[in-house]
Amino acid sequence: MKMMTISQTRRLILSNALMVLPSAALKGSLVIEDGRIAEIAVGRCYAEGIDLDGRYLIPGVIDIHTDYIEKEIAPRPEARFPLELALHYMDLRAISCGITTLLSAARISKERGGILGTWTGDGLELARCYETFLDHTKARHLIHVRWDTSFEPVEEALAELQKLKSIGNLVYNESIPGERQFRDVEGIIRRQAINKNISIEESRKLMDERIALARSVNNRSKVKAALGGRLPLGSHDDTTVEHVIEAHEAGATLSEMPCSIEAARKAKELGMMVCMGAPNYYRGGSHCGNLSCGEALEEGLVDILCSDYHFPSLLASALRMIERGANPSEAINLISLNPARYLGLGAETGSIETGKRADLAAMEPRAGFGAVTHVWVHGQLKFQAEEARSDLRIEAIQPDACDGLMNATLTM
Numbered sequence: 001m002k003m004m005t006i007s008q009t010r011r012l013i014l015s016n017a018l019m020v021l022p023s024a025a026l027k028g029s030l031v032i033e034d035g036r037i038a039e040i041a042v043g044r045c046y047a048e049g050i051d052l053d054g055r056y057l058i059p060g061v062i063d064i065h066t067d068y069i070e071k072e073i074a075p076r077p078e079a080r081f082p083l084e085l086a087l088h089y090m091d092l093r094a095i096s097c098g099i100t101t102l103l104s105a106a107r108i109s110k111e112r113g114g115i116l117g118t119w120t121g122d123g124l125e126l127a128r129c130y131e132t133f134l135d136h137t138k139a140r141h142l143i144h145v146r147w148d149t150s151f152e153p154v155e156e157a158l159a160e161l162q163k164l165k166s167i168g169n170l171v172y173n174e175s176i177p178g179e180r181q182f183r184d185v186e187g188i189i190r191r192q193a194i195n196k197n198i199s200i201e202e203s204r205k206l207m208d209e210r211i212a213l214a215r216s217v218n219n220r221s222k223v224k225a226a227l228g229g230r231l232p233l234g235s236h237d238d239t240t241v242e243h244v245i246e247a248h249e250a251g252a253t254l255s256e257m258p259c260s261i262e263a264a265r266k267a268k269e270l271g272m273m274v275c276m277g278a279p280n281y282y283r284g285g286s287h288c289g290n291l292s293c294g295e296a297l298e299e300g301l302v303d304i305l306c307s308d309y310h311f312p313s314l315l316a317s318a319l320r321m322i323e324r325g326a327n328p329s330e331a332i333n334l335i336s337l338n339p340a341r342y343l344g345l346g347a348e349t350g351s352i353e354t355g356k357r358a359d360l361a362a363m364e365p366r367a368g369f370g371a372v373t374h375v376w377v378h379g380q381l382k383f384q385a386e387e388a389r390s391d392l393r394i395e396a397i398q399p400d401a402c403d404g405l406m407n408a409t410l411t412m
Contacts, residue, residue, distance in 0.1 A: 015052065101359070305318070
């Protein structure tokens with residue numbers, strides 16, 4: 001007779017929770033078996049399990065774009081730390097914010113000889129190094145490739161990307177001065193003159209040459225031919241309607257942080273998803289003067305929020321939307337189900353539905369943010385806040401502990 005392993009028979013019950021499902025927020029309990037959601041018991045508490053004491057229970061947050069790894073590698077321009085150390089502490093910070101899957105940005109361009117983890121560093125090497133550590137993290141970590149569209153040759157880099165299991169998506173990242181986010185060419189010329197200790201005239205000549213060279217190369221079609229249909233593609237900092245059309249024709253299904261409302265509207269018209277930075281929403285606007293996330297949300301143009309550079313903003317933004325009257329499911333879907341669908345992971349994770357992986361976070365709303373108390377990845381507890389330890393009950397829960405649970409959608 002075949003013996004069953006402990007992992008095959010593991011059962012976990014999370015009871016007395018406010019569960020945020022894809023289309024409703026309901027009180028009840030969740031049964032997890034072998035790391036997957038086996039039962040959603042609305043309006044019911046079990047006699048055994050972990051009492052969440054009415055806390056929100058949401059899908060684990062999925063962050064499709066963060067630059068945070070660079071902050072851990074280089075907290076100061078000349079102060080550097082090893083990737084393994086940086087990844088360990090970034091992982092702890094992410095999981096404590098309820099993030100169960102995250103994609104760290106790595107730039108791939110012609111400048112591939114720079115120091116690992118910097119804007120001009122070797123993104124391919126960063127991805128290779130990630131793969132040596134990924135079995136030891138609490139959250140799932142992947143690479144968000146920021147692909148410079150203005151360099152050649154690209155065949156070798158594309159072939160290397162296809163060998164790596166840690167690539168989550170690729171986003172076209174055109175960095176031509178005067179375009180997209182970097183529209184102040186004169187400002188760039190002045191800073192370059194100072195940094196290189198040259199005259200404004202010399203700096204302007206160098207800039208003209210750089211712009212002409214960048215505009216002469218467009219490798220999007222080669223990326224689409226190599227990776228289209230195999231990897232989720234997107235486009236970063238779309239500013240004009242033409243930018244969006246070009247990205248769509250190159251296989252992009254995502255417009256990431258569009259800089260103008262016209263670009264966001266065009267992306268939605270073409271059936272693309274739109275991602276905006278959660279810090280943009282939480283702070284009330286873009287820190288660099290681009291499109292306001294709040295403005296785009298008012299028109300129904302935003303599908304996904306990403307952390308960009310600040311993990312806590314993801315959950316805090318969703319809760320702020322709920323405080324302002326948004327449907328809880330729609331707010332949470334922006335940081336869970338929708339990013340999962342873009343990444344092609346929607347059948348496995350991103351929502352509280354039977355059969356899906358039990359990637360979950362329990363949290364308590366506070367003034368302006370969400371305090372995460374527990375996080376599970378594939379049904380395994382990966383984070384527990386110290387203040388939650390005293391009230392975590394695994395022994396039998398009395399039947400009256402669930403009095404008042406209603407089979408109704410939460411009203412905020």
